[in-house]
Amino acid sequence: MILTLALLLTGIDVPAQDVTDEIRVEAVGTTCIALVVFAEARGRSWLEQGLVARAIVNRQAExxxxxxxxxxxxxxGYSEALDAWPYPRSPWDLDERSWQRALDVARVIVDDDYDLPRDCAAMTHFTSAPAGSLPSAFHACTVGALTFYRPALAVAGAAP
Incomplete structure (x- = not known):
């Protein structure tokens, strides 16, 4: 029941027959990650999508x-694109191929089965705003059209 609630809170439009007590926590987490990958990085490179997924996993650990x-x-405010996406969210209806790719990227990153550039792989947040628009205390790297960053307090070991 809790897992179903987590999916519903994301606004994802899951058909009732697809939601069972057998859904594993990993599957729900992967779906949440894929939703943001789809919203923020659909149509972008695998690297950009992987870094979005990695930022979510890093933030979770943090x-x-x-x-x-x-x-x-x-x-x-974590995902600007997801916050702006109206309910219900049915990514498979918008672009089934991109939704499947977002799920695949999320699974690979959750399984820690892909090497990402070290300077970006430790980041916990991302934005489509240019790196120069972030406060100088943020540690950032840019890949494609996305800027990945980690607030300075998080880098220093304090709570964000």
């Missing part, structure tokens, strides 16, 4: 025990 990927996705 939040600590008990946090899951859906907690990150539901943070207000």
């Amino acid at each position: 939040l600590g025990d008990g946090a899951d990927a859906c907690d990150v996705v539901l943070e207000q």
Whole structure:
């Protein structure tokens, strides 16, 4: 029931027959990650999509025990594109191929089965704003049209 609620809170339009008690926590987290990958990086390179997914996984780790990927996705302001996307969210109806790719990217990153550039792989946030628009205290790298960053407090080990 809790897993179903996590999916519903993301606004994803999952048909009732697809939501069962057998859904694993990993599957729900992967779906939440894929939703943001789809919203933020659809049509972008695999690297950009992988870094979006990695930022979510890193942020989840930063939040600590008990946090899951859906907690990150539901943070207000974490994903500008997801926040702007109206309910219900049915990515497979918009672009089935891109939705499948977002799921594949999320699975690979969750399984830690892909090497990403070290300077970007530790980031916890992302934006389509240019790196120069971020406060100088943020540590950033840019790949394609996305800027990945980690607030300076998080880098120093303090809570963000």
